[in-house]
Amino acid sequence: MGFFPRTGSTAASAPRAATQSAGGGTLIVSPEQLEEALRSGNISAAGEAVTPERALRVAAVYGCVRLRCTGPATLPLDIKRRVDERTRADASDHFAYRLFRRRPNQWQKPHQFKRMMQAHVLLRGNAYALKVPGVRGTQALIPLHPGRVQTKQLDDLSIVHDWTRKDGKKIRLRQEEVFHLFGLTLDGITGVTPITYARETIGTSLAMGQYAGKVLGRGARVSGSLQTDNQLSETAYDRLKESTEEFRAGGDREGDFMILEEGLKYERISLSLADLEWIDAQKLSWAEIAMFYGVPPHMLGMTEKSTSWGTGIEEQRQGFLDFTAEDDFTMWEEGINADLIAEPDVYARFNRRAFVRGNIKARWAAYVNALQWGVYSPNKVLELEDENPREGGDIFYPPPNTAGDASAQSKDDDDEDDAAANRQR
Known part of the structure; x- marks a missing residue:
């Protein structure tokens, strides 16, 4: 396959790809043909090119990516320092913070x-960011498009990224120069994306969506034929065409009668509800994508096919979490700790308590238990709620179980002795 720029008169139009007479292959003469050739390996059995951008046109793919990106994007990412074996403190002075x-x-x-990085992982399998060095560590993370990065493992087992x-x-970047995120992997150095293995399902959903759009766009609810043994005059044909277009447009004429002339007969051939049930099959592909x-x-x-009430939804939500x-x-925590943080006593951790920020009842029920x-x-508690402390608020209330309290145990023993004396009397 050769790449040739367009020159002369060919620049005014986009010529079609031509087959070379010697050596075979395809001659690429326009950017559009180059893009099509590069995407040809992503063609599904349904005839649809399944790329990350086109996959997002499927509502189920977009919804899944949006939901999977929400957690890492919205939860606070804390940078902590181990002061001792039992004490942790915010490392707000660290560059990662x-x-x-x-x-x-x-x-x-x-x-x-x-x-964005999470979306790259979900749609392309990998997310890359160039680490800009500074005096006190990495001073910036410059995102690199995964389609422009090729990760390799050399003979000495070192990892390099060709950007x-x-x-x-092309620029070769060492492993320590790149912040690299990836999830499921088959070779240990690069990740795979669900699109790789869901290509047929996504391609089918794309094809079904396009077909449904074409069917409905052509007026699936009009669907009939006009038949006559006579030849229509030009005037009758123009009138018939005009009235038909009015009915296809709907509006106030919806459900009205059509006046036929010159012996025309109407035969209904519209798609029945049973014929349109194939659209429901798209829900099956959405479930597979999910x-x-x-x-x-x-x-x-x-x-x-699932409950939408009570604990059923709650259990499914908890399973997702x-x-x-x-x-x-x-993936994020280990990636940051391995690629960005060199100090052994500093680590990154998402604040998972933030999941209940929008549920004040659950949040305060947890606080009450923690206080009790x-x-x-x-x-x-005030600190977690971003409120100022109060005087005398640094006390810890004793738990209701006082079995280990010596004074309480002594009182229990005295009560047992009094009870025994009363029984002897």
Whole structure:
């Protein structure tokens, strides 16, 4: 396959790809043909090119990616320091704290950066960011498009990333120069994306969506034929065409009668509801896509075959947090600890308590239990609620179980002795 620029008169139009007479292959003569050739390996059996951008046109794919990106993007990412075996403190002076709580680079906010990197993992299998060195550590993370990065493992087992710039120049980056995130992997150095293995399902959904649009766009509810043994005059034909178009447009004429002339007979051939039930098959492909991404179908609005009440939904939500969101959090935490933080006593951790920020009842029920059992002090609760401490609020209430209290145990023994004396009398 050769790449030739268009010159002369060919620049005014987009010629079609031509087959070479010698040597075979395809001659690429336009950017559109180059894009088509590069995407040809992603063609599904349904005839649809399934790329990350086109896959997002499927509502189920977009919904799954959006939901999977929400957790890492919205939960606070804390940078902690181990003071001793039992004490932890916020490492707000660490450069990683500034990157993930203030600004990862000059043009992105932490929420935008984390959401974009997570989307790259879900749609392309890998997410890359160039680490810009500074005096006190990495001073910025510059995102690299995964389609322009090729990860390799050399003979000495070291990892390198070959990055192709927009001008076509290739730059080799060492492993320590890149912040690399990936989830499921088959070779240990790069990740795979659900789109790779869900290509047929996504391609089928794309094809069904296009076909449904064409059917409905052509007026599936009009659907009839006009027959006559006579030849229509030009005037009658024009009138018939005009009235037919009015009926196809709907509006006030919807459900009205059509006046036929010149012996025309109407024969209904519209699609029945049974004929249109094939559209429901698209829900099956959506359920399969949800399975690929580990998202409960009810979170995509598919509640026909599952309960939408009470503990059923709550259990499914908890399953999503335990088996899907937790996997994403672990990927981020281990990636930051391995690629960005060199100090052994500093680590990154998502604040999972933030999941109940919007549920004030659940949040305060947890606080009450923590206060009752002496886990939190009142000032600790105020701190978690971003409120100022109060005087005398650093006390810890004793738990209701006082079995280990010596004075309480002595009182219990005295009560037993008094009871025994009364029985002897």
